[in-house]
Amino acid sequence: MIKHHPSDETLxxxxxxxxxxxxxxxxxxxxxxxxxxxxRIGEFEAFGGSLLQEIEPEEMETGALDRAMAMIEADSSGRRKTAPAPRLARADVGIRLPEALEGCGIGPWRWIGPGVRWSRVTLAGDVDANVMLLKVAAGRRLPEHTHVGSEYTHVLKGAFSDARGRYGPGDLDEADDDVQHQPIVDDDGECICIAAVEGQTKLRGLFGRLIQPLFG
Known part of the structure; x- marks a missing residue:
C-alpha cells in the first residue's frame, strides 16, 4: 500500500x-x-483547461490566419527529411523499470561506496537533468544530508526509513530544505530508488563529501 505521495503543489x-x-x-x-x-494530476489538468476556456479571446489581425497557413504550407513543402533521434543506451540494472522511464538512457551500476551503487538516468529532452537510480544494500545507512530546494525519491524496490517514517515500494519521499535526515535501508533486503533534486543536496560527513559531485 502506497503511504507517501507528492504534495498537491508538486502535482x-x-x-x-x-x-x-x-x-x-x-x-x-x-x-x-x-x-x-x-x-489528482488529471483534475489539475482539467482545471487548467477550464481556466483557458474562460480567458477572453484576442481579436486576430486581418489576414493573420492566411499568413499562418501559408507559412505552414511552405514549411511542409520545403522540410528536409531527418533521421529519428538515436535511442539512448540502456544498461540492464537487474529490475523491471517503470513505463515512465521508457526512452530514457540508463547507465550501468557504478560503485560509490560500501554497499552503495548508482546509475545515471539520462532524459531525452534534457541530458543535463540530474536523475539517478540508487541501489543500497540491506541495513546500510546513507550519508546524513539536507537540501537547498527539494529532493524527490521514489522507491522501486525494498524500503528505507528515517526520522519521519518508513518508505516502501511505490512511496515517494518529497524532502524540502526544512528536512535533515539519514535514510537507513531495511535489514531484509536492498533498496532501489529513483531520485532527482530541484536545487541541491548538501551531504555531510567524509563519505558524503566524496560523493557530493554526483548530487550537484
Whole structure:
C-alpha cells in the first residue's frame, strides 16, 4: 500500500509543466503506479483547461490566419527529411523499470561506496537533468544530508526509513530544505530508488563529501 505521495503543489506543477525535468520524471514514475496521484494530476489538468476556456479571446489581425497557413504550407513543402533521434543506451540494472522511464538512457551500476551503487538516468529532452537510480544494500545507512530546494525519491524496490517514517515500494519521499535526515535501508533486503533534486543536496560527513559531485 502506497503511504507517501507528492504534495498537491508538486502535482499541480507537474500538471502545468512547471516542474523541472528531473523531478518531473520521478513524479511521473510515481503517478504511473499510484491511481490517487494520477487522478489528482488529471483534475489539475482539467482545471487548467477550464481556466483557458474562460480567458477572453484576442481579436486576430486581418489576414493573420492566411499568413499562418501559408507559412505552414511552405514549411511542409520545403522540410528536409531527418533521421529519428538515436535511442539512448540502456544498461540492464537487474529490475523491471517503470513505463515512465521508457526512452530514457540508463547507465550501468557504478560503485560509490560500501554497499552503495548508482546509475545515471539520462532524459531525452534534457541530458543535463540530474536523475539517478540508487541501489543500497540491506541495513546500510546513507550519508546524513539536507537540501537547498527539494529532493524527490521514489522507491522501486525494498524500503528505507528515517526520522519521519518508513518508505516502501511505490512511496515517494518529497524532502524540502526544512528536512535533515539519514535514510537507513531495511535489514531484509536492498533498496532501489529513483531520485532527482530541484536545487541541491548538501551531504555531510567524509563519505558524503566524496560523493557530493554526483548530487550537484
Amino acid at each position: 499541480f506543477r507537474h500538471a502545468s509543466g512547471t516542474l523541472e525535468p528531473g523531478p518531473r520524471i520521478v513524479v511521473a514514475v510515481h503517478a504511473g503506479g499510484c491511481p490517487v496521484c494520477a487522478g
